[in-house]
Amino acid sequence: MLKYLLLSLIAFSGFACSKVIHEERSLYRNIIVEETSDLRCLKFNTKSSQTSQSCMYKNNPDKLVFNYTKLTFASLLVADNPKNVLIIGLGGGTLSNVIHELYPTAKIHNVEIDPAVTKVARDYFNFIENDLVTSSVQDGRIFIKRAAIKKQKYDWIILDAFNGDYIPEHLLTKEFFEEVQSVLAEGGVIAANTFSSSKLYEHESATYHAVFGDFINVSRENRSNRIILAGLKSMPSEAQINTRVNALAPKLVKYGIDIKAISQFMQFTKNDQDWPADTKVLTDQYSPANLLNF
Template sequence: MRSAGAGVGAAAGLGLWGTWGGPAWLGEPRAVASLAPPDRVLEEVESPFNHIVVARNGDVVTMYFVVDGVYYIESRVDRSHPKSLDLDYTRTMMAGFLMQPRPTRLLMIGFGGGQISNYLFERVPGLEIDGVDIDPEVIRLARKYFDVPDDPRYRTHAADGRLFVEQAATEPGWDMILLDAFRGVFVPLHLKTREYYQTLLEHLSPQGVVVANLHNATPMYKHDRTTFADAFPQGYSFHTERGRQTIFVASADAERMSTYQMRANAELAQPAFDFDLRGLAARWYLGEDWDRGGAQVLHDDFTPEQLQQGIERHNESCRGEDCEYAYPTK
């Protein structure tokens, strides 16, 4: 799932705007689905932002973004049980309910096919959802193939994930903000800095939380975690079942939540879910799971004009020899 935007920094050869307080890497790589095209393509679109493929394999419908011939999973739903979360990391992102068991307003940055948003809209009574994606085609395909409902409580917005939040009212605030935003294979850096996290903090309700999908095996992880720790008073890590990703829950609450309270919140929220939240609570990683050595807080100093220029430049669809995507190497 994704909501795209500008890269942040002044890295040589990348043509970025603004200055960037940290290593000039592009972020974490998205999980690779396949090097070969899927068997049954339902629709293929070349938008100004993405090369999108929606395909079906038996009961499973998947939205892919294609970069340099590689198919990256953005959303997936199993039609044999469409009201369940099919991917491990999406289930683990429900860890936000262990800190905030009764949200009424939710913001999803990185809409994709709407899998997470659909699931929560169906299961959490009265929940209002704002789903944000930079690409109108992504939203259109989500409505066409992934059954995004047409409901006044479920709003979709074709917008950059940073500008949308900056332009939103701070009151009443969101109770939960989910970050699953990818620019092709990477999270755009302007959605990873302390300045952005401060903006999210200002738009949370008093008991609100931010839930972020992070790849813990990449060189960026220690910088991501250090930046979150600098921006938010409290943070909680939950590893996915396979351990490849960490779901990080950041809270503005000054007090550390106890294991007892987390388990109580799991019991309170459990009736809305079709998997064991108490088992998810048991995956709370109590220690630090990153190396602080050499880790930096990620900053940017964009003016509004520079941010808009960067969004226009770095949300262009990346194809063939013009692509500058690269995995971090150090």
């Protein structure tokens, strides 16, 4: 009884410290903006879970909160100085803001399916928009299909769409990755935010490999997130990565990114393929994400 009482008190205490400053039902989900002390978070409340999509420190908005966001910048160790960036899935606009600060002359386009999320990013998370940083309300796959028709190319494509439960099924298939590949510029990189703990791990890995060949996994030990870096023609040498680490480290420290440590979490699948060779590839006809991801 004492154990349950203590758990109840802890839960109540945590609840009392949190304050909902915005809540709405969008076309796709319940959206909540919640503050706990110095931390402000965007949350999606779905039937099965409530998950934080983006957070920022109010007194230090430059400093990144989430591990996966920091890991995404491993991209700069394999494809330096991006000129044209595409981000699928906006959240609070954190990635876009940091990339804009780092590369103020780069063009950045954000694609978000939910107009309510875009508005919340503007109103509560300091999402920057200007002539070079733009956004559109559209399904990410439709945007990429149209970009391919227009022969548009991006040298850094970040796949960060999340519906509150998992990555949307139609953004996990071989056909979709082939569409993404068609808009990747020569020498560019795709950075996909996904999970190490999902039952889809092997299927996702096999699907990326089927389209892009060998890729890089970036993840910390015993953490649920991983970043997949795909579309690379070859793995940079250790000397090249060290040179980039030394150049980037002082620029990234203000964001709480330890790029030297992150460089140690990169594993090239050519030497470390961790899924069975006969793993089934996800396709538009075979994409049982809702059955496999938990």
